[in-house]
Structures are given as structure tokens and as C-alpha cells.
Amino acid sequence: MLRVNEIFHSIQGESTHAGRPCVFVRLTGCHLRCVWCDTAYAFHEGAPMSVDAIVEQVDRFGCSLVEVTGGEPLLQPGSIDLMRALLARGHEVLLETSGSLPIGAVPEGVRRIVDVKCPGSGESGRNLWSNLDELRDGDEIKFVVADRADYDWAREVVRDRGLDDRAPVLFSAVRETLAPGDLARWVLEDRLPVRVQVQMHKVLWPDALRGV
Numbered sequence: 001m002l003r004v005n006e007i008f009h010s011i012q013g014e015s016t017h018a019g020r021p022c023v024f025v026r027l028t029g030c031h032l033r034c035v036w037c038d039t040a041y042a043f044h045e046g047a048p049m050s051v052d053a054i055v056e057q058v059d060r061f062g063c064s065l066v067e068v069t070g071g072e073p074l075l076q077p078g079s080i081d082l083m084r085a086l087l088a089r090g091h092e093v094l095l096e097t098s099g100s101l102p103i104g105a106v107p108e109g110v111r112r113i114v115d116v117k118c119p120g121s122g123e124s125g126r127n128l129w130s131n132l133d134e135l136r137d138g139d140e141i142k143f144v145v146a147d148r149a150d151y152d153w154a155r156e157v158v159r160d161r162g163l164d165d166r167a168p169v170l171f172s173a174v175r176e177t178l179a180p181g182d183l184a185r186w187v188l189e190d191r192l193p194v195r196v197q198v199q200m201h202k203v204l205w206p207d208a209l210r211g212v
Contacts, residue, residue, distance in 0.1 A: 015203030069096040120146030
């Protein structure tokens with residue numbers, strides 16, 4: 001059994017898959033408390049569901065792309081069984097993870113989007129750096145940048161660790177504290193080999209609080 005916060009059909013708003021129709025399975029629970037978190041409602045809210053029931057509900061949407069997200073989905077061991085079941089049904093599966101828990105057990109074929117927490121999140125001390133050595137084809141690395149100090153820190157991590165040679169690197173601005181245009185300008189000035197992304201779902205539905 002898994003504790004599920006919500007299952008919904010929307011447009012993928014982030015990553016290199018942005019713009020694609022996607023079913024989101026948001027699992028309950030997170031051990032981090034990033035100061036800019038926009039899904040705090042998933043910390044505790046949710047109901048138990050079996051893997052079979054989740055897959056059945058996902059299948060009803062008739063959408064091939066599925067993202068398992070949270071919260072932090074890897075907190076629930078059953079998330080591994082869920083991803084296996086989704087793959088077995090022929091789905092293309094994405095995993096959004098905080099990067100603070102080991103990703104090695106995630107089934108082959110799942111595309112893992114691994115956060116690297118910047119200092120502005122308040123949780124940079126929880127980064128599990130060994131995850132970067134586990135990256136495989138199809139995985140992506142994401143930095144959520146709150147201000148110039150975060151950007152400078154993230155830039156040096158990308159350069160020092162050669163992350164652009166390992167996977168696509170995504171930079172996203174915390175919209176309450178950093179204008180996306182400023183982030184884009186810094187990336188251009190530094191010739192940084194990353195992708196600047198805007199949360200598309202928040203552009204499409206700016207007033208929605210969840211389920212987008």
C-alpha cells in the first residue's frame with residue numbers, strides 16, 4: 001500500500017518533457033522543508049491505495065507519460081513497485097526526487113529527475129552527492145534557484161562536477177524571489193551549458209493551488 005496525495009492529468013510543466021500531457025501520481029510525505037516549497041499540502045494529506053488501484057486509475061486517463069512525484073516519493077518503499085508496475089503497463093515513467101535519498105533502486109527505464117538543493121532552499125546539507133554517480137541515460141538534474149547567491153553556487157557545482165557531461169541540467173527560478181529573465185541573463189553572461197526553465201503549468205493556470 002502507498003499513501004497517495006493526488007492523481008491527476010495535466011501538462012508536464014518542467015524538465016525536457018515540458019509541454020507534454022502527463023498523469024501525475026503525487027505521493028504523500030517529505031522529510032525536507034525547502035523554504036520555497038509549493039506542495040506543502042503533500043507533507044501529510046493523502047489516503048492509502050494499492051499499486052493495482054493506482055495503476056488502474058492512471059490507465060483511465062489514456063496517457064502514456066506518467067510522473068511519480070511528491071513530496072518525496074522514495075520515502076515510501078512501495079514506490080519502487082509502483083514504478084515497475086507502470087513500466088509493465090507500457091507507460092513512460094518519470095520520477096521527481098529531492099536528491100537526498102539513494103536512487104540506485106529505481107527500476108531501469110524510469111527517467112529520474114534529481115534535484116540538487118541550493119543553499120536558499122535551507123536543505124543543501126541534505127544533498128546525497130553520490131546520486132550523481134548513479135545517473136544514466138534519460139536522467140536529468142534540476143537546480144531551483146532563489147537568488148544570485150544560489151545561482152553562483154549552482155554554477156560552480158555544474159562546472160566543478162562537469163554535470164553537463166552527465167545529463168541535461170535544468171535551472172528554474174523561484175518565482176517569488178527571482179525573475180526568470182534575470183536567471184536567463186546570468187546563464188547567458190556565463191555561457192553556462194544549462195537549460196533555463198519556467199514552470200509551464202503555473203503560466204497556464206496561475207491561480208490553481210493543486211492538481212496542475
